[in-house]
Amino acid sequence: MKKIVIIGNGISGITAARHIRKLSDHQITIISAETDHFFSRTALMYIYMGHMKYENTKPYEDWFWKKNRIDLLRAYVEKVDFNSKSLQLANGDTVPYDDLILATGSKSNKFGWPGQDLKGVQGLYNFQDLESMEEHTQGVDRAVVVGGGLIGVEMVEMLMSRNIKVTFLVREPSFWNIVLPPEESDLINRHILEHHVDLRLSTELKEILADDDGRARAVITNEGEEIKCQFVGLTVGVSPNVDFLRDSELELDRGILVNEYLETNIPNVYALGDCAQFRQPFPNRRPIEQVWYTGRMMGEAVSRTVCDIKTAYKPGIWFNSAKFFDIEYQTYGHVWSQLKENEDQFYWEHDSGKKCIKFVFDKNDRTLLGINTFGIRLRHEVFNRWLSEKRDVNFVLENLREANFDPEFFKRHEEEIVESYNAQHPENQVILKKGGLLSRIFA
Ligand SMILES: Cc1cc2nc3c(=O)[nH]c(=O)nc-3n(C[C@H](O)[C@H](O)[C@H](O)COP(=O)(O)OP(=O)(O)OC[C@H]3O[C@@H](n4cnc5c(N)ncnc54)[C@H](O)[C@@H]3O)c2cc1C
Known part of the structure; x- marks a missing residue:
């Protein structure tokens, strides 16, 4: 039996611990500075908006850990001594290990702006950020969110609730x-403005x-405009924590x-989740x-x-999936921001401007x-299968109903979608037969 120590009680560290327990009797300790128990980071916004309580974001009951002989330690690891195989905690204690799993997640980026450490200026990543946001948005009338990504749009929605x-500053056009x-x-630009x-x-x-109390009172943009806010x-991205x-023997980029x-460069030391960077990225995938x-x-x-x-990962x-206010977004396989040389596309957008498929x-x-897809929910397992089986686009279009959570949607829009496909791809028509190809396709 060995002593396995995991730094980080997020999804990666917790999954590792649960599965190690299923497979072995090893001693397992999880250390985290953030919270006593694992919670769903993706639900942070719903706590702020009052849709959920923190207690409801914990996927496991508090007794689960003891019952499964997984020790939880709330502490901050200041340093790892890889030679003596021990961790130095901020409270002065040391913790020895046989195997070490680093699952330390991300931290919010800051790019050295004057005023970035003022009161009322912050990112959104951890539970402490949520508490800080709760404290610093009391009585606030105006806010500025900087950075147009998924966390930025969540923060905008939280504040507006x-x-x-x-005011949402987005560097890109x-x-x-x-x-x-x-x-x-463009669909999302319009939706945000609406x-x-x-x-x-x-x-x-x-x-x-x-202001005189060291709290944010305004931002200045690159155009020289002053925007008042409190x-x-x-939300300009995150990087590995x-x-x-x-300054240790552990190889980092x-x-x-x-x-x-x-596996890292040090035997018996592993890293995973947001903090890990693959030396050899998988095809079409990012290293982190x-x-x-x-x-x-x-x-x-x-x-x-x-x-x-x-076992290789x-x-x-x-x-990936996300939400832009009330529009759900899903993506499967690879849809790049610009088509590549060997690629073609079919895009359909509903008249409402709130639903589209590409x-x-x-x-x-x-x-x-x-x-x-935006505003249309598809079945994960079906698209996973079709992409693995390398199905062609006509097959997918003909069988779309199988992948759809909402058959009513396709009953209402099937004709329009296929007409639109035919108009965009006259070289490869889906031919409507008497009685309707669509009644055949989508029946
Ligand atoms: C607001 C928000 C919304 C998101 N929404 C989505 C989504 O919809 N879909 C999606 O796929 N992903 C989403 N993500 C990303 C997703 O949450 C992360 O990819 C995932 O949580 C990373 O898990 P992890 O286990 O690698 O790290 P983390 O969850 O970050 O856990 C790492 C833990 O390690 C602790 N730690 C780090 N260093 C030390 C140390 N030295 N000592 C002690 N403890 C330490 C940290 O405090 C933290 O608790 C979202 C992220 C945020 C912030």
């Missing part, structure tokens, strides 16, 4: 256009001004460098993946390896490469 007027193709990005957000595209933060959200590991087995379900998959893989069933088909496929053999 408390009737705080928000269109919302999240480093990820979203032009049509989808929610009465003061969206400023192509606008950057230059400086944050303080709260500033900095690894500063306490610098932006994150902790790992191979496909999530900061999403919930990949952290869970890595947790399962590493648990097997530390229990002597050496296999990322599978890329998937298929990206290979120009030559029409194999589906990726799909984006």
Whole structure:
């Protein structure tokens, strides 16, 4: 039996611990400075908006850990001594280990703006950020959120749920256009504006001004405009939370460098989740993946390896989802912000401007490469399968109903979708037969 210590009680560390317990009797200790228990980080916004209580965001009851012989330690690890295999805690204690699993997550980026450390200026990543946001938005009338990504739009929604007027500074000329193709990005621009957000595209933060109490009172943009506010959200991305590991033998780049087995350069030391960076990224994947379900998959893989069933992390088909106010977004496979040389696309948007589908496929053999949907929910397992089976776009279109959560939607819009496909792709028509191809396709 060995002593396994995990730093981080997020989805990656917790999944690793649960699976190690299923596979072995090893001694397991999880250390985290953030909260006593694992909670769903993705639900932080709902706590602020009053839809959920913190207690409801914990996927396991508090007794679960003791029952499964997983020790929880609330502490901050200041340093790791890889030679003596021990951790130094901020409270002065040391903790020895045989195997160490680093699952330390991310931290919010700050880019050295004047005023970035004032009261009422913060990011949104951890539970302490939520508490700080609660404290610093009391009585606030105007806020500025800087950075047009998924966490930025969540923060805007959170503030607006408390009737705080928000100016949203987005550096790019269109919302999240480093990820979203032009049509989808434009749909979200319009949606944000319809929610009465003061969206400023192509606008950057230059400086944050303080009042006499050292609290934010305004921001200055790169255009020289002063925007009054009492709260500033900095949501300009996250990076691996690894500063306490610098200046050690552990090899780091932006994150902790790992191979496909999530092994670092030091024997018996592993890294996973948001803090890990693959030395050899998987095809079409980023070296650091900061999403919930990949952290869970890595947790399962590493648990097997530390229990002597050496198992590589296999990322599978890329998937992500998010919400832009009330519009749900899902993406499967690869839909890049710009089509690649070998790619073609089909885009359909409903008249309401609130629903759309985009298929990206290979120009030559029409194999589906990726799909984006907004305002339409699709079945994960179906798209996962079709992408793995390398189905062509016509097959997918003909069977779309199988992938859809809301058959009524397709009953209402099937004709329009296929007409639109035919208009965009006269070279590869879906032919309507008597009685309706669509009644055949979607029956
Ligand atoms: C507001 C928000 C919304 C999100 N929404 C989505 C979403 O909808 N879908 C999605 O896929 N992903 C989403 N994400 C991203 C997702 O939450 C992360 O990818 C995931 O939580 C990372 O898990 P992890 O286990 O790697 O790290 P974390 O959950 O960050 O856990 C790491 C833990 O380690 C602790 N720690 C770090 N260093 C030390 C130390 N030295 N000593 C002690 N403890 C330490 C930290 O305090 C933290 O508790 C969202 C993130 C945020 C912030």
